[in-house]
Amino acid sequence: MAITDKIYVKNHRQLSSQLETNIPKGAFKGATLDMLFQGAGLEKLDDATRDRVLDFTEDFLDCDCDNNPYCGCPERKFIEYLLELRAQGLGPDAIVDVMSDDYMVYAYSGDVLSFLDSGVRTLEAAESLAQVEGADDKRDEIRQSKQDLAR
Numbered sequence: 001m002a003i004t005d006k007i008y009v010k011n012h013r014q015l016s017s018q019l020e021t022n023i024p025k026g027a028f029k030g031a032t033l034d035m036l037f038q039g040a041g042l043e044k045l046d047d048a049t050r051d052r053v054l055d056f057t058e059d060f061l062d063c064d065c066d067n068n069p070y071c072g073c074p075e076r077k078f079i080e081y082l083l084e085l086r087a088q089g090l091g092p093d094a095i096v097d098v099m100s101d102d103y104m105v106y107a108y109s110g111d112v113l114s115f116l117d118s119g120v121r122t123l124e125a126a127e128s129l130a131q132v133e134g135a136d137d138k139r140d141e142i143r144q145s146k147q148d149l150a151r
């Protein structure tokens, strides 16, 4: 399962009741994305909640693909966001805190940790491949990304 399948809406029950509709707990579930994309009922949310929901929509659902929000961009952008937080030196617990503050979503820090670990392993494989192919610049670039991720 991708890490984006393990990102949950915080205060999910409260949010559902404000919206007077049942949204799935998973932030990247189709019905949640649909609700966000259409913006239906968002005026029923309190200000603080609505601001965060709108930030999430603007930051992750703003592409021009025909099949938005099912194009994969929201997931890809969210993963970039996680990697950016990591590159800033944040650990799994801090990453979860920041995503909750920013977007009212959360994950289990163990899941974030495995995501980062598997990222490091993917980069290690890419690094070996670049080395075999003699692509030294590429290898150095990958090594740098790996160090940013692993610290």
Ligand SMILES: [Zn+2]
Residues within 6 Å of the ligand: 063, 064, 065, 068, 071, 072, 073, 074
């Ligand atoms: Zn897209």
